[in-house]
Amino acid sequence: MSDERAERIAEFVAPLRVEPGSKVRLGRDFDPRYRAGMKKREGKELLRIGVSLLAEYQQRLAAQDTYGVLLCLQALDAGGKDGTIRHVMSGVNPQGVRVSSFKVPSAEELDHDYLWRYALRLPSRGEIAIFNRSHYEEVLVVRVHPENLVRQKLPDDSRGPGIWERRYREINRWEHYLTDNGFKVVKIFLNLSKEEQRTRFLRRIDRPDKNWKFSAADVRERGHWDEYQHAFSEMLSATSTKWAPWYVVPADRKWFGRISAAAILAHTLMEIDPQYPDVGKAARKDLLDTKRDLEREAPAGAPADPYTDRHPPAGKKRG
Ligand code: AMP
Ligand code: MG
Secondary structure, three states: OHHEEEEEEEHHHHHHEEOOOOOOHHHOOOOOOOOOOHHHHHHHHHHHHHHHHHHHHHHHHHOOOOOOOEEEEEEEEOOOOOHHHHHHHHOOOOHHHHEEOOOOOOHHHHHHOOOOOHHHOOOOOOOOOEEEOOHHHHHHHHOOOOOOHHHHOOOOHHHHOOOOHHHHHHHHHHHHHHHHOOOOOOOOOOEHHHHHHHHHHHHHHOOOHHHHHOOOHEEEEEEEOOHHHHHHHHHHHHHHHOOOOOOEEEEOOHHHHHHHHHHHHHHHHHHHOOOOOOOHHHHHHHHHHHHHHHOOOOOOOOOHHHHHHHOOOOOOOOO
């Protein structure tokens, strides 16, 4: 891949990254309408490039079979998680991607430690896993609605004050462990404004084909807007790390959110820079022996190797 494209993507994503150790206040630090001076038409073109880059890098990731990638997507309701996943992954091989959505935990899930259900969905080597909501719900919805914590059946002494700080620490360590073992973690928060959320809720009500996406619970959650903004700000401040950074993606314009997400994932893959494996000299010699056997099987009149016949190596003329 040309360094120029990698550089352009690195430049594009840099302002969206949360500097590790910085103190984030969402309303003050990130504008949901930011679009890097870009027009929608340019954006669509960039998304197309991003998606094709992703396809190419994913293929290399799978072939190398050494690294895996975990992309966590968080947002408030109507933030655009589903549409982002649909667009970003539109060009990739479905065999190399695994999307998991996390809902209210089941009785079985509540019977384990809080990271258990997420660990079950981690990528394997060569794979990209996308978490549609993630272990970060454990410091978001669980924090805003403490009754969720009660359901987690924690022993008294691990439920007291300081629990959120402790969870941030545990999550950071868990992600560090994953990174050390070849699993790159990257996290995206789709940052929606309150007014744009109102518009999107109304659209879901006004359009019968969107009604299924709307739930009265979403409006109840909207009532906790400020508490969520606070929980998101604290989470971003505490868990954006050098090994697993958070990106705050402006989400009021869907097209910009999608480009950003594609660029962030592409950037992550480019940093890994996966390579097609080299089979080695001995295996290569065996391949060439087999090639000669296959060539000898050519029927009368057929080229010995129809493939090189159709795709002559560079510099050689077909003859
Ligand atoms: P949706 O993504 O719209 O299908 O909704 C999933 C719901 O599950 C949301 O209301 C989340 O807040 C909720 N949820 C996700 N994870 C958790 C969790 N760990 N504890 C409690 N509720 C959760
Ligand atoms: Mg919902």
